[in-house]
Structures are given as C-alpha cells and as structure tokens.
Amino acid sequence: MQLNQIDPITLGDRLRVARESKQITQAVASEAINAARTTLVAIEKGQRKLKISELKKLADLYNCSVNSLLREEAIHVDLVPRFRKQMSSHANAGEKAASTMTQLAKAEVELENLLGVQRVKNYPPERPLLPGNVERQAEQDALELRQWLGLSQSPIHDIVSILEFDLGVRLYIKKMDSSISGLFAYEDALGACILLNGNHPRDRRNLTAAHELGHLVSTRRVPEVLFDDDPQTSKEEKYANAFAKAFLMPSRALINKFKEITSGATQFTRRHVIILSHTFCVSREATVRQLEDLQVIKKGTWDWFTMNGGISNEQALEVLGELAINNRDQGVSEKPTTYRLNSLICQAWQQELLSEGQLVKLLDIDHHELRDILDNHDLDGSDADDAPSLFD
Structure with missing residues (x-):
C-alpha cells in the first residue's frame, strides 16, 4: 500500500541517495535486481515503477529498511557528495565527518516530525562577496x-x-579527526547545518x-570543510576568518577591555592575556x-610568549580561580549533541515514542x-509528576 501511495520521483530520489551514501554503483544495484543499468536509472528518475521484490533487494543492498524508504516523514539527504570537491586532502576524515x-x-x-515540533529559521540576510x-x-x-x-558590543559567552535558538541553525558537536575543525552545509530540506570538532577546546x-x-552570511550554498592545515587564502576563507x-x-569592545x-x-603580561581570552x-x-592586527600591541607578541614558555592552563587556573573551574565546557566535549537535540532526544524517550535501542x-x-x-538531562522522574504542566 505504501509503495502505491508514494510518488515515484520521491522514491527514486531516496533510492539514489541511499545508493550514493553507500558508494554503490548503478551497475551493482541493477545487477542486484536482475535488471539493466538503464532500468535502474529510470527507477531513480521516477520513470519506471518499482516492484516490491525489487525494493526489498535494494533496501538489503543499501543496508536500510523498506519502511525508511517509504515513510512519509523520512528525510533522505546525503551531504557527503557536496563536500568531495573540498576534501582533496584528508578525504577519509572529511567524508566521515560529512x-x-x-x-x-x-x-x-x-x-521533530515525531514530536510535532516545527523548527523556526531566522537566518540573517545573505551578503554576497563584493569586489x-x-x-x-x-x-x-x-x-x-x-x-x-x-x-551590541557585549562578549558572546x-x-x-x-546559533541554535536565535538563528535556527542545526548545530552539532562530535569528536572527529584532529585535522578537521568544522563543517558547514546548507540544504533546502535541512537548512543550515554546522558540525564542530568535540576534540577541540x-x-x-x-x-x-x-x-x-x-x-x-556570505556563501551559504557552498559547503565548507575547515581543515587545520589549509592555507585559507581564498576570498571566502579570508572573509570567514575576519567575520x-x-x-x-x-574592535571597540576588545580595545576598551x-x-x-x-x-x-x-x-603586557600573561595575566592580561588570560583575562582577555576568558x-x-x-x-x-x-x-x-x-590585538596585533588592531595595532594595539606590537607584532610578534604572541610569538614572544610562545618562545618564552607559552601560557599554560595551570597559569589560567591561578589567574581565574573559580571562574576557570566552573567553565565546564572548556575542555573537549564528551556529548555528541547540543542543547536542542538533547532536549528532543529526551522528550521522545520520556514520552515512550522511541526506545533506547531505536534512539x-x-x-x-x-x-x-x-x-x-x-x-x-533535567528530567528527573521523581520530580516530573509534580512539575507544573505546560497546558491548562
């Protein structure tokens, strides 16, 4: 019944994405259903109706369920191909991160679909790069x-x-290869997505x-992988770094502080650097x-600190005291998700919509x-029964 109800073009696109995500060729997939490659091309374009037996074989080949391909709320997006041009170096690490x-x-x-939550996007106006x-x-x-x-000029803590709540960006923190700092992608079905390396402070x-x-802000439809060893000399990277x-x-807030x-x-001492950084x-x-770029201090100041023992975390602890101790997230991130996604996970589990295994x-x-x-998560069962209801 589901196979008869789904739009063939939609199903074909989902099958294409599932195949590409597993890096399976059209020749291999067509062989799995005992058909010519041109037949598979027609299926993926929605020009040829798919048989249920063929759907089951393709689902097995792509290591996914038939239900995941047919259900209405499924989102079938694979961001890996979009990044491949940006991943000439560290290709394996980049593909894994994408x-x-x-x-x-x-x-x-x-x-979101399961809980009936609608994400509000509040992206700033796009500012194309000018000459x-x-x-x-x-x-x-x-x-x-x-x-x-x-x-205004206030520090951003x-x-x-x-990014998550004010702008509606999908943001995730996950431990990745140390060569990668972050990824950015924009996709119509998902919106703006950012992944940060949880191994970094x-x-x-x-x-x-x-x-x-x-x-x-500037080039949202161009995917980007930020590698540590990239020279970052393009106009796009210069813009992003300066931004x-x-x-x-x-500038004014930093100089005033x-x-x-x-x-x-x-x-200009280590204590000053530690306080400003914090x-x-x-x-x-x-x-x-x-500060060097703003010509507030001499060029080469950071190099001087580096050559003279650097600035250690122990020194920062001495200067900041409890402020440093209470900064729980200063080190690596042990959590694979961020505030909003954590909340969705816990709501789905608490309402028994998904089991731990399914999550x-x-x-x-x-x-x-x-x-x-x-x-x-702040969902202590002993308090939940007595907590105020969100509804009248």
Whole structure:
C-alpha cells in the first residue's frame, strides 16, 4: 500500500541517495535486481515503477529498511557528495565527518516530525562577496549581525545557543579527526547545518562556529570543510576568518577591555592575556593575534610568549580561580549533541515514542553516549509528576 501511495520521483530520489551514501554503483544495484543499468536509472528518475521484490533487494543492498524508504516523514539527504570537491586532502576524515553531520541532521528532523515540533529559521540576510577588501566587508557584516541580534558590543559567552535558538541553525558537536575543525552545509530540506570538532577546546570551537557563521552570511550554498592545515587564502576563507574575529571580538569592545585591564601597567603580561581570552571566550592566541592586527600591541607578541614558555592552563587556573573551574565546557566535549537535540532526544524517550535501542540506531551513537544524554538531562522522574504542566 505504501509503495502505491508514494510518488515515484520521491522514491527514486531516496533510492539514489541511499545508493550514493553507500558508494554503490548503478551497475551493482541493477545487477542486484536482475535488471539493466538503464532500468535502474529510470527507477531513480521516477520513470519506471518499482516492484516490491525489487525494493526489498535494494533496501538489503543499501543496508536500510523498506519502511525508511517509504515513510512519509523520512528525510533522505546525503551531504557527503557536496563536500568531495573540498576534501582533496584528508578525504577519509572529511567524508566521515560529512556522513556524521548528515546522520545527526536527519535524526533531528525525524525527532521533530515525531514530536510535532516545527523548527523556526531566522537566518540573517545573505551578503554576497563584493569586489574590494573582503575583510573590511566581513567586519561590517559581523557588526550588523550583532546589532540585528541585539548583542551590541557585549562578549558572546554561548555562541552555540545563539546559533541554535536565535538563528535556527542545526548545530552539532562530535569528536572527529584532529585535522578537521568544522563543517558547514546548507540544504533546502535541512537548512543550515554546522558540525564542530568535540576534540577541540571550547574557545577554539567558538571561533570555528563563528567562522562557519560567516559562511552562512556570505556563501551559504557552498559547503565548507575547515581543515587545520589549509592555507585559507581564498576570498571566502579570508572573509570567514575576519567575520569570526569581528563577531566574537568587536574592535571597540576588545580595545576598551584591553585599556581597562592594562591600566597602570608597563608591560603586557600573561595575566592580561588570560583575562582577555576568558572575557571574549576565544583562545589566547586568537586574542593576542587580534590585538596585533588592531595595532594595539606590537607584532610578534604572541610569538614572544610562545618562545618564552607559552601560557599554560595551570597559569589560567591561578589567574581565574573559580571562574576557570566552573567553565565546564572548556575542555573537549564528551556529548555528541547540543542543547536542542538533547532536549528532543529526551522528550521522545520520556514520552515512550522511541526506545533506547531505536534512539541509538537513529543517532548512530552507542548506549553509553545515549545514557549520558538521558541521565544528564533535567528530567528527573521523581520530580516530573509534580512539575507544573505546560497546558491548562
């Protein structure tokens, strides 16, 4: 019945995506159903009706269920092919990361549909790159976005929440190969998606998130993988880098804070760097480099610190005290998802819409990771019965 009801073009597109995601050729797939390759092409274009026996064979070949291909709410998107041109180096790591982002985005859409939740998108206006100085354009666009979000010159302590809740971006944090900092993709069915490397410290993830936000503002339909060893000399990358620094560390705010904490001092010390870095929630190196670019301090200041022992986390702990201790997310992220997706997971589980086994399969995580999400969510069963209802 489901096979007769589904649009052949929709089913064909889902079959194509499922095949490509497993890197199976049309020749292999057509052989599996004892048909010519031209027949498979016609099926994927919706020009030839599929038999149920053929559908079952293809589902087995693609390692997916028949139901997942037929159900109305299924989202069939594979972001990997979109990234392949950007992944000439570290191809395997890049493909794995793109596949992870696809899995998490599809899982989030499935949970939204299951719970009847409609995601609100509030993307800023797109600002195509213009001739001239793209870094100056980026700084202006970053300041305009700050004003649009009502942030003024205030430091941004939680860029993840801004991206997720204020803008409606699908954002995920997952441990990845150390060569990758982040990924950005825009797809009509999903919207804007960002994946950050959970192996990186929070201050570094913040800068990566702001970098990918720059791509959403300027070149949102071009997928991007941010590799650590890339020269980043293109106009798009120069724009994204300048946007990230201006968005997290507005020039006037950074200079004013610099003057405040160095008042009366004759030298720029590690203590000053640690306080500035903590205030703007970015790495110490990024903070000092930005001050150098603004010509507030001498060029080569960060290199001097590096050559003279650097600035350690132990020194930061001495300077910040409890402020450093209470910063729970400063280290690597042990959670595979972020606030919004965590909430959807827990709601689906609490309402018994999905079992733990189904959630593990949907999210492609292990039982330990899922149990950590459920245990750390504010859904204590002993309090839930007495909690105020959201409805009259």
